[in-house]
Amino acid sequence: MEKIKIADGIHLLTMNVEDILFEGVWKLANGVTLNSYIVKGEKTAIIDGVIGWDGVPETLYKNLADIDVDPKDIDYLIVNHMEPDHSGWIENFEKIKNDFTIVCTEKAAKLVTSFYGNERLKIVKEGDTLDLGNGKVLSFHPVPNVHWPDTMYTYESSSKTLFCCDMYGSFGKMGEHHFDDEMTDEEVEFFENEGIRYYSNVMTTFTPMLRRAIEKSKEFELNLIAPGHGPLYRKNTNKIINDYTRFSKYAEGAGKNEITILWGSMYGMTKKAITYAEKILEREGIKVNSLEMPLNTDSEMIATVFRSAGIIIAAPTYEYKLFPPVAAAMDEIGRKKITGKAAFRFGSYGWSGGAEKELNEIVERNRMKWDFVESIEFEGSPKQEDLDKIEAGIMELIQKMKEKIVE
Ligand SMILES: Cc1cc2nc3c(=O)[nH]c(=O)nc-3n(C[C@H](O)[C@H](O)[C@H](O)COP(=O)(O)O)c2cc1C
Ligand SMILES: [Fe+2]
Ligand SMILES: [Fe+2]
The missing domain is CATH 3.40.50.360 (Flavodoxin domain)
Structure with missing residues (x-):
């Protein structure tokens, strides 16, 4: 797991996963990354916590310690999307701490309860906010059926970051480079192809709802797009928005000249x-x-x-x-x-x-x-x-x- 500071008080925790069947179906030629984010104000939130396919939360806890976060100090678990690749560690987390709050949509709440039996829930609706102190304010924006019905965007206003979970994700392992402006031309091409693989393998069925999510993302002032899988976009946030717009057309018959x-x-x-x-x-x-x-x-x-x-x-x-x-x-x-x-x-x-x-x-x-x-x-x-x-x-x-x- 790598830890990278992406803005003042905000860290990316990311890990590469290989040799898995994604969703139990997809044999990924080039693996996938799982991204999680820590936002620290006076209170601390973790967005879409990841522990990897090995299911070992100690890896996460150790990495949190490296960025000066005691897992016991985490106040909020922001669950943008309940699929276990992002939330699978909740059950274990309860063993070390029992006074945290899970922030999620109403539809996610039902899933969290049925999957993990947890009731420490704060249900959020469009535009609800959570002030973490020290200028860090999160707002929540449901984007139903971006993969599952429960999904939402989380937006952090001081850094103008959109945490979009499965939306704007790509397959493909990340090497040393995590941001669009660090990528070589080959890496840009690699992640565009891996974006097509990701969209077509796991997202394309939901194309009409993804179109709505694309429009919603355009409503924010954006300095950074921070997905749950694949690279982050800060030099040109429009690049991935345009790519996804194009992919949504491929789903309905358009395509490259091939x-x-x-x-x-x-x-x-x-x-x-x-x-x-x-x-x-x-x-x-x-x-x-x-x-x-x-x-x-x-x-x-x-x-x-x-x-x-x-x-x-x-x-x-x-x-x-x-x-x-x-x-x-x-x-x-x-x-x-x-x-x-x-x-x-x-x-x-x-x-x-x-x-x-x-x-x-x-x-x-x-x-x-x-x-x-x-x-x-x-x-x-x-x-x-x-x-x-x-x-x-x-x-x-x-x-x-x-x-x-x-x-
Ligand atoms: C297991 C098997 C089942 C076949 N079933 C049919 C069939 O039901 N009807 C038919 O017209 N031809 C059938 N054929 C014949 C093939 O369609 C034919 O040999 C064709 O040339 C095979 O083309 P290919 O060499 O590109 O596979 C069958 C052939 C095999 C080996
Ligand atoms: Fe998902
Ligand atoms: Fe995912």
Whole structure:
């Protein structure tokens, strides 16, 4: 855990976490950070306390001691969001101290009680404030369904800091650099990609509510955006606001000028057509992402599809249905409510076909509203006439995706 002073009386405590399944699902290629903040006036508050996946609060207590905070002197636990990656230590904290107050929204209060059985609660509503003394005043601003229904922003007025928990977060471990103005160009690019991974893996389902939270964050005078995961923004607080605005468009069909081929092939028949398609896309100067399923993680698959303006689904028929790993991927994309993508499918079959029918069912069931070019199915190995049709389909897809490109 690292401790970094971010303003007078305010510290960031941050730790990198690797080799975990985030939410029990997402295998993160580059890990994630958990950020917590201490605000010290005459009274002391901890915002979104973290203890890491090992669940060892002593690590937190030791680090607090290093910045001259005795855990027993903490008066307020500000719970912006009750998910246990931010609040999991409350139960343990009670063992060392029993006169603290948990500050949270009404919806969080219900969750805190059902998860930890705690009743030392101060419920806050929009605009409520908490004066910690020495000029440190916190105000609270619910942003429901930024991930969970209970979420709120905490704003500290003397430093003009927005503590936004899951909002404006990114995956990816932080190295020596924690602030936007310290980052190298490579790190900026790294965290933008990790921001896409984070948004698409855990936030995209809540896009309409995130849009409201984006608007709400613009109401504050901001010197610093301090999320619960990933870098802090002080040189250009608009950067992450603009990124999130763009990501919210990716959720509804926009994307970078890239085509992702989501594919699987048992004996290489569909693969032959993919090789041909890749040549066409190279000729047209379009960046291609190849996602062979089931070899890619769901985390990578969702992030890659999410950021692409065009999707090619290339998969054969398997037992009268769509090749299962590709069907599972499409279902996952549908559950995440990634809608409106320009798309094209082709694939091989042996005798009956059936892949197309199942793909249509998945798209319908999840109300994905993808804009499909007519699919091309071929028997066994693709013939030249099939490849010609695939080329025409790709050219149509490129046209369709043009209006969706947002870099
Ligand atoms: C396990 C298995 C199940 C299959 N089920 C069907 C089927 O239900 N209907 C059909 O038309 N073809 C079926 N096929 C045939 C494949 O769709 C065909 O071999 C196709 O060329 C495979 O393309 P690929 O080499 O790209 O995987 C099946 C093949 C396998 C290996
Ligand atoms: Fe969360
Ligand atoms: Fe979180």
